[in-house]
Each structure stands twice: as C-alpha cells, then as structure tokens.
Amino acid sequence: MGNWTPPACWYEPESAADFRKHVEGEYDDIVNDPRQPSYAKSATGQFRDMYKDGKYKDYNLDKADEGNFWVSVQNPNRLDDPAAFTCSELPFWVENGDTPPVKNAVTPQVLAELAYNRLTLPDTKVTLAPKNVTKVNLPTWAWLDKATFKEVSVTAALDVAGLNISATTTAKPVSLKLEPGTADAETFPASGECQLNDDDSIGAPFAKGKAHETPPCGIKYLRSSGNGTYQLRATITWDVNWTGSGGAGGDLPDGTFGTTQDVTVQEIQSVNR
Template sequence: MGNAGHGKISALAGIQFDLTKNGKGRETGAVTPASDWTPPACWYAPKYDAEGAAREFLGYDRSPNHTGMEDAEAIRNRYIKGHPYTNFNLAKQGKGYWWTAFYDDSRLTDPGADDCTDPPFWVDTGAPPPPVKNAVTPEILAQLAYAQIRIPQGKASFNPSGTQIVNVPTWVWMDRTTFHPVSVRAFVPVLGIEATTTATPVGLHIDPGTQDATLSPPSGDCPMDAHGNVGTPYVTGDDGNNPPCGVTYLRSTQNRGPYRLKATVTWKITWTGTGQPTPVALPDGTFGAPQDAYVREQQTVNR
C-alpha cells in the first residue's frame, strides 16, 4: 500500500484517504514507528454490493482462487447454494455489502499478511461485521492512515556546519518552518466512518556516533519549545557558551574515519474519528538519517 499522492483524495481497497494536510513534495518520507508496532498488513473492508459481487464471481470457473477459496464447487456452495449465502445475496441488493480482504502490497511477506484468510462475507447495512481480525473500524482506519503519513525530511542545522573541532561545542537546532504537524484522514463513505491521524514533532534526539563526546542536554533529548523550535540557532559570539541543544566531540576523527552523527526527530502520533472526539495516542514515530561528522584538533601557533 503506497502513498497514492499528495494534496488530493485517493481511494485504496475500499478506503479513501484525504492527503491534503499530508507532507508534500520530494523532501518527505514515511514515519517509522519507534516501537515494534506496525500498521496492519491486511484488513477487511466493503468492496461489492450484491449485484457487483455476482458480476465479479460469475467468472469463478475461470479464476476460482481470487475469492480465497480452493475450488469452484466450494464457491458455488458458499455463494449460490445457500451454505450460507443464496444467489450472491441478490435479494439483499441495496441492504449491505460484501467485505473482502485487502493487503498492503509492500508487506505481502510480513507475518501480519496471514491475518486475513477469510473468504468474502456479507454484512447488512448498519450491522457490525463478524469478529474477524482487522475488520475496518475507525481505529483500523487510524492505523492505516498512519502508514500514509509523510513527514518532512529536512535536516537539523549545525554550527559549525562542516568539520567539527575537538572540545568546541556544536550547536544543533531546527525550526517550525521545516518541522510542522501533518495529518491524513481515512474514511469509508458507504459505512460513514472516518479517522484522522496526526503527526506532531515534539523533539530531537542526538546520537553523536561515539562515546568520545558530551551532549547538551546530557540525555541528548532536545525538547520543542512553545513556538515549535528545537534548540537555539548559533550567533556570533556564542563560541564560549554551552548550547541548549548540541554535542561536543572529545577526540579527532583523524586516522579513524568519521563518526556517524544522527539527529532523530520524534513525532507524537494521535488520532480522532467517528465515536472518538478526544485524541488517542498511537506509537510515536521517528525520522533521522545518519551523517558523517569529521572532527579535527584545533590548530594553535606557538611563539
């Protein structure tokens, strides 16, 4: 299940996504859950009304496996002969939908893709679906919207911006013009349910790539202020001050190769939706790409 586009409404597997408040442009990427949790790799959602299913499944002799059943006779028994459905439920046309399993195409080999093995089933209008795992609900919509979120990939700013100097603090900061909340709304028009998942940047974590460094603050966790900024931009004259967000390298990288410095932005993920007006937390997301940090000794002149 890839991102279907930015700045528009897209449909995917019985679900539509409003992407108008999502990240836009080339400089965006998928948020990575900070835990082992992942959005569903498969789910059930309405796909056909009774007539649509009849038109689709009447080709079962040519392609029986697309229903998830092994042979044409089993399909006849299940959908035509009354075990449990009769004539594709045509008598209920306009009174419900056939639900089918859908899959995230990028995760077909994930163990979670094995959670949706039931063949298509009928749900009357207004009735809850059978108790199958990942039948679409506002909460499932929120989790699927999580997978569609695209966040800014802008990098934090550094000073010095090039080669660092041993025992000289490196100032690190980012501002709200690059890192700002984004959201995706997922909805199923025929069911009248929806959910909006929002990612909000809340801080930056610095990993210097070596134990030969000190961090400011010592945890390396730089919170976001009330204005949406992290850290403080360096200004001339700050050389002797300790930055509110930064790193100080204690050893040169000469003859050892660069350190792998990583500044990771943490995103708080929440959702609201049908029956859930108060934001509910989903696992935090992160984004951060390592970059090479070269550190040199400060050159001095002896007189």
C-alpha cells in the same frame, strides 16, 4: 515508522453489485483459462455457486440497500507474513447497522493504524554551526527549523454503499536525540535529548555574538576525528494520535526516525613564539 506495524489483514465491506462483479470476473478468468488445473476451476465454481445460486441467491442484489458483503483483505505491505492470511472467513453478509462478527473488521481505528504505516516523515538532518566541520572543544549548535519540520497527517477513508468510515493519523515531532558517534564528546543538554520549543522548533540557530554561549541543543567534541569523520545520529521522536468518524480517537505508539551525517572534527592549531 518506528517498530510498530498495522494489522496484517482485515475485513471490509463491499456492495452487492461490486461483489458480484468481482466474483463473476474471477470465475470467467479461471474457467476460460486452459492453463488453470481442473481443481482450481472446480473450487472457483463452488465458490461462485454459493453466492449466485446457493445461500445468498444472486448475490443478494434484491437486498443491496439493506447491507453489504464483508470480505477479507491482506495488507499489501505484509503479503510475505503468514498473519496476512489469518482473516480466513469466506465473504459474509452484514445488515446495515449490525456489527460484523469477526475480529479485525474495519473500524476507524483500523484505518488509523493503516494510515500510521503510510506517514512520510521529513529528513531528520539537523542544521549545524559550524557546518559539518568543527573544532575540538568548540560547542557545535544544532537545530531544526519549524518551517520545514512540522506535524504530518495521513487520512484513510472507506465509503461503500453509504457506510462512511475514516480516520486521520497525525505525527507531531516532540524531541530530538543527538548521538555524537563517539564517546569523546559532550551533548547539550547532557542527556542529548532536545525538547520541542514553544514555537515548535527544536534547538536554536547560531547567531553572531553567541560564540561564548552554551547551545540549548548541540555537541562538543573532545577529540579530533583524524583523517575520518564522526557519524552524528539525529533521531526524532514523534507523538502519534488519531481522530476518526463517529468521534473516535486515541493515541498510537510513538514513532522514531533517524539519520546519520558526517562531522569532521579538527584540532585547533596554535603557534608558540
């Protein structure tokens, strides 16, 4: 949502047993594949030797309760972004309680940023009265009902070998901006920005007896749309914040999400006698 994106890559922990399974499985797949070139097999073998027989000795399985390997991960939504491959450190061991010595080591905030990108927001199509077909100089009421338009949350969590990190990102609608699709129109209020009501709704439904009232949120078209329609754009601004494990939390950039809908504006016909 919005114009902001989470990290392209990060580092996250993997238990010694899982790391061994991952490396050994990849090694077997490559060295036993006749289609793989010799340099690929050689490089895979050297990588495996580092953790099996070299620096770490059998993947540090004898220290499995004392720490984890930290490995780089690419954001699956940004694999075509060169930044996804800037987390280039080889897997490394971190003792429990120590801070990984790299930028973008997964934290509650990193998880919150990932959750931000997974928020699914409701359709912003507003309810209009008159519905989709209105008249020149007739105030058209617009609103969003609180029952179908409410805050949305996504939780991201990581639980590896006793390391529990989580974050919940929540988006709450705060305002609706109406853009009539033509300069020949007025908005209510004049800014076109309809704020959230105390009951979390936006605008107010039209009801019988309100025909001569000015809507708290709406549009008045000053010219007919002729044989076509105007493209009314409704954009919601969402206030986004997060809370995470260990009491962490904060704000994330506001998000905006909008859609357009067709509005037909007709002339009011009158007959002189």
